[in-house]
Amino acid sequence: MSTAPLGYVLGGRFDLAEVISEGGTSTVYRAIDRIGLWAREQSPEVAVKVIQPHAKMRQKLLQLLHCEARLLRDCVHPNLVRIYDSDDDGKYHYLVMEFLKGRSLAQVLADRQGRPLSPSVSFQIVRAAGQGLVHMHSLGIVHGDLKPGNIFMTSTGEIKIVDFGTALMLDVPPQRDSATALLDDIELLTPAYASPQMLMGEPRAESDDVYSLAVVAYLTLTGNHPHAQRPANEALNANLTPPPPPTISRAQWRVLASGLALNRRDRIDTVGEFVQRLARPRSFYRSCG
Numbered sequence: 001m002s003t004a005p006l007g008y009v010l011g012g013r014f015d016l017a018e019v020i021s022e023g024g025t026s027t028v029y030r031a032i033d034r035i036g037l038w039a040r041e042q043s044p045e046v047a048v049k050v051i052q053p054h055a056k057m058r059q060k061l062l063q064l065l066h067c068e069a070r071l072l073r074d075c076v077h078p079n080l081v082r083i084y085d086s087d088d089d090g091k092y093h094y095l096v097m098e099f100l101k102g103r104s105l106a107q108v109l110a111d112r113q114g115r116p117l118s119p120s121v122s123f124q125i126v127r128a129a130g131q132g133l134v135h136m137h138s139l140g141i142v143h144g145d146l147k148p149g150n151i152f153m154t155s156t157g158e159i160k161i162v163d164f165g166t167a168l169m170l171d172v173p174p175q176r177d178s179a180t181a182l183l184d185d186i187e188l189l190t191p192a193y194a195s196p197q198m199l200m201g202e203p204r205a206e207s208d209d210v211y212s213l214a215v216v217a218y219l220t221l222t223g224n225h226p227h228a229q230r231p232a233n234e235a236l237n238a239n240l241t242p243p244p245p246p247t248i249s250r251a252q253w254r255v256l257a258s259g260l261a262l263n264r265r266d267r268i269d270t271v272g273e274f275v276q277r278l279a280r281p282r283s284f285y286r287s288c289g
Helices: 034-038 059-071 106-110 119-138 179-185 208-223 232-237 252-260 271-279 281-287
Strands: 015-024 026-033 045-051 085-087 093-098 102-104 152-153 157-162
Touching: 015 034, 015 045, 026 034, 026 059, 034 093, 034 179, 102 106, 102 119, 106 152, 106 208, 119 152, 119 157, 119 208, 119 271, 157 208, 232 252, 252 271
Parallel strands: none
Antiparallel strands: 015 026, 026 045, 045 093, 085 093, 102 152, 152 157
């Protein structure tokens, strides 16, 4: 069985019209929802992620796909792409979600060829993505692998997190996190953006998303990864410390450096606090004496 061809109708409803992206485990299509078209909806387009039949550890991927839908179907927020449902039509397993027009942050940064964004634009992206993460955390869900490819900037100026393949519940027992180990085995975790604790299979925490968001912030402010794309656990073992971005204040750098802390005990605990401190670093530190 090969990847679903264009023109194929998933579940007798979703007409595959265009490939948006293709990876080693799944293909994302722009599709026409025939029910939406029949109901004369303003926009009958949806995005559909289809697990490739030949993907490594396919059964585990299918479990994660339907887990993603179950966790996030009711997770509605302006800074999160809307997940509608998942299904299996006998040939393909797929996830149906909101269709967006625009570009990922990864594409924007690639076009800039190493030139950083302005601090105001960078902090706007961090604030918007952070608000989406805060909402996920309020429902007991951690993303675990935020990166520029998962942050989408729409043609209407919205900023949304668009991929939740690594999203898992926070309430796991205090032992080696088998779910995180599974993500690593399937190569869904991105070592350059996942926290050291995620990579080492420790129970996940909100501060794991703080680390990933701080890496994104540093990248947008400097054009460079804080550890030259080295995995966070390697950076921890090597005791690496990135230089401060030249375009932000010392107070802002102290906040960002706390988000980038490789040891969890030194890192800001929550995304909400991290975003708030970045916006008002001087007032925060004054209040702390």
